[in-house]
Amino acid sequence: MHGWLAKGLLSRSVQRAWRAIWGKQFGIGLALIVVLNGGAVLYWHxxxxxWSSFENLDVRTILARLEQPHQPLTWFTGDWVLGNxxxxxxxxxxxxxxxxxxxxELLHYKWLNGLLSLGCALLLVVWVAELSxxxxxxxxxGLIFTGWQTGLLQGVPEWLLWGGALVGVGLSWRFSGDRSIALMVGCLMLVLGLELGFIPNxxxxHQASFAYRAMGWIPGRTATLMTLFALFTLWAYCRLxxxxxxxxxxxxxxxxAGALASYEQAxxxxxLMAACGIVIRAKGGRFHWLPxxxxxxxxxxxxxxYLATIPSETEYHQQRLRRFYALNTSLLYWLLPPLPEVLVQLDLLVDxxxxxxxxxxxxxxxxxxxxxxxxxxxxxxxxxxxGLFGSMLAYLPLAPVIPLMHYYYLAAAFRALWLAALATSLEMFTRPTRGVGVVAKSAFIRDSSARQEPRPPF
Structure with a gap:
């Protein structure tokens, strides 16, 4: 009896110690996100x-309009400040x-872009913590997303990508002695390496980078502001x-409503809310259809x-449309990146x-x-x-448009979730294939027990 009691007390002590350690690690991780984004804000300032480049023509046009007599409230009942x-x-x-x-002083306008990008990175962490x-x-x-929007993650060189996958296969085979495990670990490492460069590439x-569009390009704030409201919406729905x-x-x-008033992609x-509800229901929560x-x-x-008030048949709108034959290929690339190249190779094979x-x-x-x-x-x-389908859905409204990097901003948040969820699924790749049913059963048991754990303080 006393041994059982001591064991229980020891177990609870270990759990409390682990929570304290992980709480500190989580705080350090959030601080790292703030520091990395802060450094990028300074870099792009x-x-x-x-005052000269074509990239900033919209900013100069907006400034000229703001210098004229105007009524800000009219932007809520008609066209926005750029008038396009x-x-x-x-x-x-x-x-x-x-x-x-x-x-x-247009340079100082970039401070607000940086604050919006930082807010999106932090709110992404809060939303995923509530969701998962x-x-x-x-x-x-949050760290993967930060790496993309700061420009620190630009992908993996091809030689390192394939070399790392082969090393992963060799080490896994050495320690597990199972060929199937070794091959699956190699496959995972290859996909992770390819996905690290998905958004930046x-x-x-105009061949601008994702980081520049997010932090260094003033008009990119339309996408970052919308994403901030979108992540807030998803977080609130997950809390519900x-x-x-x-x-x-x-x-x-x-x-x-804030997202709709910021950017049409919303x-x-x-x-996306419905998709989050489905995931939460599978984890023991409740799907709410009313919101x-x-x-x-x-x-x-x-x-x-929008259709009754905002002029849509403008020259600017017509210039932005891409040829629709490229639309299907673009969406396929988001779901299965190698597939478009396979189709190209098959077309080449015909000729x-x-x-x-x-x-x-x-x-x-x-x-x-x-x-x-x-x-x-x-x-x-x-x-x-x-994460995978969410990234494609988030990009879908802008898929018919000639691409600019800030169009991918909301989609990049979901792509980061897909990549992080894949990376944290390593345990599933270190079990023999024939044990998938056992793995699924044990995962279900762990998930059921996790439902009883205290909720994260978000």
Whole structure:
């Protein structure tokens, strides 16, 4: 009896000590996110041709409009400050604030861009922690996203990518003695390496970087402000699903309204909310349909107002549209990055059958097989699928448009979740394939017990 009591007390002491240690690590991780983003804000606080380059023409046009007599409230009932056929009253107000603070000192306008980017990185951590009940996953998601928007993560060199995968195979085989485990670990390392460069290597019309569009390009604040409201909306909805307090439903609708008033990409938020609700229900929470239904009603009113009030057949709108034959390929790339290259190789094979002998043909198929194997292994991890499909859905409204890097900003938040969820699923790759059923059962037991743990303080 005394031995059992001592063992229980010791177990609780160990748990308290672990929580204290992890709490400190989590705080250090958040501080690291702040420091890295702060450093990037200082780095991008430089003149990139604010008064001369074509990239900053919109900023100069906005400044000229602000210097003329104007009524800020009219931005809520019509076109925004740039006057090119969009409903964006909240970014217009940010420009108004900057103008009143700094006047013609355009360089100082970048401070607000940096604050918005930092806020998005921190709120991403808060949302993922609430969604997944995992601080470690939330922290890794925030760090990956921070790496992209600060420019610190630009992908992995090809030689290091394949070399690292081979080393992973060798070490796994050495320590596990199981070929299937070794191959799966190698596949995981290859996919992780490729995904680290996914966002930074996406196309941009003017070949600008993701970090520049997020922090160094003043017009990029439309996307960062919308993402800030979007993450707030998703966080509030997740709080509702876990806790049942309908005040969070009201906050989610307020956040959705703010996102719609910032950037058109926000129209996809009801779908993302529903996806979060499905994940939470699978983890023991409750799916609430009413906030989603109300958000759809709000979206309908927004679209009606937009079509009735905002001019859409402008020359600017027509210039932005890409050819629609590229739309399907673009969306396929978000879901399964190697697939478009495989299709290209198959098309090439029709005209040049000898292409089957080229290394590029077999490399494309090899990478596709690696992705399929990894996705098959983590098929029961809903957070992985939320990150993957969520990134595609977040980008979907802007897929028909000629790409600029800030179009990927909200999608990058979900892509970071997909990558972090994949990286933290390493345990699933170190079990023999024939034991998948046992692994799934044990994972279900662990997940069920995790439902009884204290909720994270967010």
């Amino acid at each position: 430089r003149d990139d041709g604010l 056929g969009f409903y964006r009253p909240l970014p217009s107000l940010l420009y108004e604030i900057d103008y009143r603070l700094w006047g013609r 009940r995992s601080r470690s996953l939330a922290l890794w998601t 996406l196309p941009d019309l 699903c876990w806790r049942g307090d309908w005040g969070w439903a009201v906050l989610s609708l307020v956040g959705f 129209i996809v938020l009801p779908l 989603i239904a109300l958000s759809l009603i709000l979206l309908e009113l927004y679209l009606w107002f 040049a059958p000898a292409a089957i002998l080229m290394p590029a043909f077999w490399q494309a198929w090899l990478v596709l097989g690696v992705y399929v194997a990894v996705l098959a292994r983590v098929r029961r991890n809903l957070l992985v699928w939320l």
